[in-house]
Amino acid sequence: MITVSEMHSERLILRVLETEDAPAVLEYHRRCWPFVAPWSPLVDAQFFTVEGQRSRLESERSTRLVGGGVRFYLFRQSQPAGPIIGDLHFSSIIRGAFQSCFIGYKVDGGAANQGYMTEALRRGAAFAFKELRLHRLEANIMPRNLPSRRVVAKVGFVEEGLARKYLKINGVWEDHLHCVLLNPDEE
Numbered sequence: 001m002i003t004v005s006e007m008h009s010e011r012l013i014l015r016v017l018e019t020e021d022a023p024a025v026l027e028y029h030r031r032c033w034p035f036v037a038p039w040s041p042l043v044d045a046q047f048f049t050v051e052g053q054r055s056r057l058e059s060e061r062s063t064r065l066v067g068g069g070v071r072f073y074l075f076r077q078s079q080p081a082g083p084i085i086g087d088l089h090f091s092s093i094i095r096g097a098f099q100s101c102f103i104g105y106k107v108d109g110g111a112a113n114q115g116y117m118t119e120a121l122r123r124g125a126a127f128a129f130k131e132l133r134l135h136r137l138e139a140n141i142m143p144r145n146l147p148s149r150r151v152v153a154k155v156g157f158v159e160e161g162l163a164r165k166y167l168k169i170n171g172v173w174e175d176h177l178h179c180v181l182l183n184p185d186e187e
Contacts, residue, residue, distance in 0.1 A: 002070045004131055009123040012116060013080055014072035014088065018061065022054040025073070028084035028108065029053070035109030039145050042171050068093050069101065074111075074120050085111035088124045090132070099135035101128065105151075112147070118154045125155060129183040136183070140166060140176040149177070157181045 046052035071089035086107035093101040157179040165173040
C-alpha cells in the first residue's frame, strides 16, 4: 500500500487525486493533449469524459492500495487549487530482487520549459528511493523527444540502450531509449 498522498517541492505540490477530482483531471487532459499527443499512446473517446477519468482515478486508487504504482498530479504552490499543470507516475512496481518501476510524466504546454517537470521528477525520485525503497527507476523515451531526454538527464538518468519498436505511440510502434536512475544510497 502506498499511503503518501501529497508532497512538496520548491514550487510544486505533487498530489494524489481521487474520483471526485475527475472534472479537474479531464480539464487538464483536454488542455494538454495537443502538446503531449505526439508522445502518447492513442486513447479512446471515453478518456475525454468525466466518467472515463473517474474510472481511471478509481483504477489508480486500486493500484496504489496494492502498492503497484502511484500517480501524482502537479500544482503550482502559488495555485494549490489548480489548474493541474502536469502529472508524474510510478507504475509496474516490482519488488523482490528487482525493486524497480517505470516512470512517466506529462506537462501542460503552458507550463513547459519552466523546469517544473525536472523539479517534480527530482522530488519524485527522492520519494521512490526513500519512501518506496526502490533500487531503480526506468524511463523509456522516444529518441526524438528531446525535451523529455533533457529532463531525465538533468535528474541523473543514464541512457542504457535502444529498445526497437518498444511502445505503440500515436498508433505507431516506436523505438525508445531506455533510461535508468539508480538509488544513490545503494550504489
